Amino acid sequence: MAIHRNTSGTLTQAQLTHPENLRELRQGLLGLPRRISSKFFYDDRGSDLFCQITELEEYYLTACEFEILHQNASRIGKIVAGSRGNTAVSILEAGPGDGRKTQIITRSFANLFDSVSYGAIDISPEALDVALQRVSQDMDIQTHSVIGDTLHSLPDLVSTATGSRLFLFLGSNIGNYASDGAARLLSVIREALFPGDFVLIGFDLEKEQEILIPAYSDSKGVTREFNLNLLKRLNRELGADFDVNEFEHEARYNVEAGAMQSFLVSQKRQKVNIEAMGLDLVFEQAEEIHTENSHKFTLDGIESMASRAGFVPIEHFFDTRNYFTTSLWKIPDAAPV
Numbered sequence: 001m002a003i004h005r006n007t008s009g010t011l012t013q014a015q016l017t018h019p020e021n022l023r024e025l026r027q028g029l030l031g032l033p034r035r036i037s038s039k040f041f042y043d044d045r046g047s048d049l050f051c052q053i054t055e056l057e058e059y060y061l062t063a064c065e066f067e068i069l070h071q072n073a074s075r076i077g078k079i080v081a082g083s084r085g086n087t088a089v090s091i092l093e094a095g096p097g098d099g100r101k102t103q104i105i106t107r108s109f110a111n112l113f114d115s116v117s118y119g120a121i122d123i124s125p126e127a128l129d130v131a132l133q134r135v136s137q138d139m140d141i142q143t144h145s146v147i148g149d150t151l152h153s154l155p156d157l158v159s160t161a162t163g164s165r166l167f168l169f170l171g172s173n174i175g176n177y178a179s180d181g182a183a184r185l186l187s188v189i190r191e192a193l194f195p196g197d198f199v200l201i202g203f204d205l206e207k208e209q210e211i212l213i214p215a216y217s218d219s220k221g222v223t224r225e226f227n228l229n230l231l232k233r234l235n236r237e238l239g240a241d242f243d244v245n246e247f248e249h250e251a252r253y254n255v256e257a258g259a260m261q262s263f264l265v266s267q268k269r270q271k272v273n274i275e276a277m278g279l280d281l282v283f284e285q286a287e288e289i290h291t292e293n294s295h296k297f298t299l300d301g302i303e304s305m306a307s308r309a310g311f312v313p314i315e316h317f318f319d320t321r322n323y324f325t326t327s328l329w330k331i332p333d334a335a336p337v
């Protein structure tokens with residue numbers, strides 16, 4: 001197994017102290033409303049808490065996509081294989097988390113291709129370690145990884161891939177981006193890939209708030225802990241002094257945005273210092289920090305997103321409850337010259 005990563009000892013985008021992260025955090029915390037990007041959730045503790053969330057009864061998204069992949073991985077592999085008649089495939093992925101979904105694909109593709117390789121990009125080094133170990137634990141597969149933000153570092157990942165390419169962006173991670181951000185990310189993916197390549201992308205579908213709200217505010221309090229861990233992370237890594245007991249997690253559906261949104265709500269008027277940023281903040285009682293968007297999608301919306309970004313939707317795969325779709329898109333083959 002070959003693992004190529006940033007070993008130069010320089011700051012990576014996984015670290016909050018990276019200048020770009022400090023800039024983004026400052027801008028968000030001084031904005032109105034205040035914001036912290038959801039990409040900062042995933043330190044070791046955050047990645048671990050997210051794994052716990054995926055096991056919750058209320059968090060239906062993971063169970064739905066597992067079902068979809070178990071039912072359809074082989075069919076997806078045949079479409080990718082049939083397209084060019086290649087015997088080698090490169091599976092690439094942004095944000096694999098713990099890699100359990102990836103493993104369904106890699107195992108299934110091993111029966112269809114002579115050679116399967118896997119490359120992943122993630123902002124969390126811990127997630128990358130777990131995912132790469134998982135996919136290589138029971139098969140001979142060449143792997144490589146890039147630590148970083150998908151938006152900035154994706155070309156580094158794609159440059160190493162050969163054969164047919166399938167790019168995975170699962171778990172409705174796309175829903176964390178606002179519509180202009182999602183369009184930008186899709187165009188980065190489109191630019192990094194080549195004609196004839198495929199993209200498999202997960203979308204959580206619009207549904208009743210009675211199902212949505214518990215998924216982001218579960219009865220065991222794991223999503224609450226996940227959200228509050230952001231403040232603990234700022235305390236640990238940036239010398240901030242957030243009193244975590246004086247903030248509360250809240251998840252609401254924003255009808256206009258078509259998104260579940262998570263907030264950290266200040267329980268009283270309080271001052272916070274973030275030492276590494278030289279920043280003093282005053283939070284009023286009930287003032288919020290917006291920490292996550294999880295957009296919900298319609299099939300029409302998904303298809304127009306695909307075509308606006310230069311992809312052709314090939315097939316949508318659904319779970320039995322029709323809560324979620326994992327959608328296979330293709331970059332049109334280049335016209336013969």
Ligand SMILES: C[S@@+](CC[C@H](N)C(=O)[O-])C[C@H]1O[C@@H](n2cnc3c(N)ncnc32)[C@H](O)[C@@H]1O
Binds near residue numbers: 054122170172
């Ligand atoms: C919600 S988890 C989803 C994991 C997995 N794809 C799934 O479907 O269960 C998000 C993953 O994306 C990573 N991530 C979040 N924002 C990122 C970004 N901007 N660039 C790269 N990785 C990111 C996190 O570290 C985590 O591994």
